[in-house]
Amino acid sequence: MINTELFGGYLKNFGFNLFTGVPCSFLKPLINFAINECEYIPAVNEGEAVAISAGARIGGRKSVVLMQNSGLTNASSPLTSLIQPFRIPILGFVSLRGEPGLMDEPQHEIMGEITGELLSLMKVKWEYLANEMEEALKQLQRATIILENNQPFFFIVKKNTFANVNLQKQMKIATKNQCKMGKKAEDQFPTRMEALNRINALKGENTIQLATTGKTGRELYEIEDVPNNFYMVGSMGCISSLGLGLSITKKEKEIIAIDGDGALLMRMGSLATNGYQNPKNLLHILLDNGSHDSTGGQATVSHNVDFVGIAACSGYANAIYVHNLDELTQYIQAWKQEQKLTFLYIKIAKGSMNGVGRPKEKPFEVKERLQVFLND
Numbered sequence: 001m002i003n004t005e006l007f008g009g010y011l012k013n014f015g016f017n018l019f020t021g022v023p024c025s026f027l028k029p030l031i032n033f034a035i036n037e038c039e040y041i042p043a044v045n046e047g048e049a050v051a052i053s054a055g056a057r058i059g060g061r062k063s064v065v066l067m068q069n070s071g072l073t074n075a076s077s078p079l080t081s082l083i084q085p086f087r088i089p090i091l092g093f094v095s096l097r098g099e100p101g102l103m104d105e106p107q108h109e110i111m112g113e114i115t116g117e118l119l120s121l122m123k124v125k126w127e128y129l130a131n132e133m134e135e136a137l138k139q140l141q142r143a144t145i146i147l148e149n150n151q152p153f154f155f156i157v158k159k160n161t162f163a164n165v166n167l168q169k170q171m172k173i174a175t176k177n178q179c180k181m182g183k184k185a186e187d188q189f190p191t192r193m194e195a196l197n198r199i200n201a202l203k204g205e206n207t208i209q210l211a212t213t214g215k216t217g218r219e220l221y222e223i224e225d226v227p228n229n230f231y232m233v234g235s236m237g238c239i240s241s242l243g244l245g246l247s248i249t250k251k252e253k254e255i256i257a258i259d260g261d262g263a264l265l266m267r268m269g270s271l272a273t274n275g276y277q278n279p280k281n282l283l284h285i286l287l288d289n290g291s292h293d294s295t296g297g298q299a300t301v302s303h304n305v306d307f308v309g310i311a312a313c314s315g316y317a318n319a320i321y322v323h324n325l326d327e328l329t330q331y332i333q334a335w336k337q338e339q340k341l342t343f344l345y346i347k348i349a350k351g352s353m354n355g356v357g358r359p360k361e362k363p364f365e366v367k368e369r370l371q372v373f374l375n376d
C-alpha cells in the first residue's frame, strides 16, 4: 500500500492543491487527505468535477479530479468535448471497482473490464497506479510530463492501493440567499443577440465571458471576438462549473457564465455546488428561450421550472428574474458593484440571427489566448 499522506505531500509538491470529485471507497484515503490538507470541492457529478477542474486549470491552478469508475461515463462528455479539444491538462484518479478476477458488485462488472479501454478510447493517457511509493512517484513524474504537454492524465486505482487517512472534522458552511426577486411584470422577450449585446457592452477590462454550447457562443463570437471570451463548443451543461473553477482561481476577475435552459437543465445540480462555493465574482446568466434552439428549436421543459427559486434555495446570494434589457443592464451593473454570487434569469425569444458563424480559432487557441489575457 501507498502511504497516502506521503503521496499527497508529493502531489502538493508538484503543485496540485485543488481537488474535486465524487467519492469512491477505493479513493477514500486520498479524498480524505484532500479534504484535510488541501482545497476540496465536493462535486455533484463527475462531469461537473471535470469542468470545475478545467476552469481552475485555465486559471492557472493545478487541479485533480477524483471519481469512481462508474462515474467515468458521467464525465465522458466534458472529457471528450472540453478537456481534449481545449487541451486542458487535468490529473485524474479513477478507481477500479469490478476488477476482473476480484469479487465485486454486479453493477461494476462491465466498467471493471473497460475502464482502461474507455480512457484510451477517449484518448486519455493513463496508468494503473503502483501500490508502492517508489514506483508511484516515478509514475507521478511521468504524468507531470504529459500534463506539461497540455494533455490530461489519469491513474486507475485498484483496491487497497492507498493506506487509510482519517477524515478530520469537515466544515459545513450554510450559504443563504439574500435577495430573491421573482416575476413581477410582462416579459420583453428580446432576442439572444440583443441580450448578448447588452451583456457584452458592459464588459470591463477584468471581465471574462463564458458562453454555453451552441448558438450562444456563436452569436457572442459574431458580436465581438476577444481573448476574454470563451466559447464552450461542447460539454453541454458545464459552463457555470467551468466558471466556478475559474472564479475561485482568479478572484480578481469578473466571471460571467452565460447559460441556456437546455444546458442548465442537463446539469442542474451545478446550481447547488455553485451556491455552496459562493464565489462573489461569478455572475450566472440564464437566457431561457424554452427550447433547444441550436438543434432546431425543440421545446425543453423550462416553462415548468422556477430557476430563480432553485438558484435562491441553492444558496446564490442574489437570484433575480429579469423582465427586459434595461433590467439586465441594471442588475449586471449592480453585481459589478456588489460582488455577490448572482443568478440572473431572462426569457428570450426563440430563433437566432441568419447565417451565424462559428469561431474560426480552434478551441485550444481560444483557451490559450484567454490564459494570456488572464496572466496579463
Ligand SMILES: Cc1ncc(C[n+]2csc(CCOP(=O)(O)OP(=O)(O)O)c2C)c(N)n1
Binding pocket: 077, 212, 213, 214, 215, 216, 234, 235, 236, 259, 260, 261, 262, 263, 264, 289, 291, 292, 293, 294, 295, 300
Ligand atoms: C451532451 C450533449 N447533448 C446534446 C448536444 C447537442 N446540442 C448542442 S446545443 C443543444 C441545445 C442547447 O440548448 P440550450 O442550452 O437551451 O441553448 P439554445 O440552443 O436554446 O441557445 C444541444 C441539444 C450536445 N452538444 N451535448
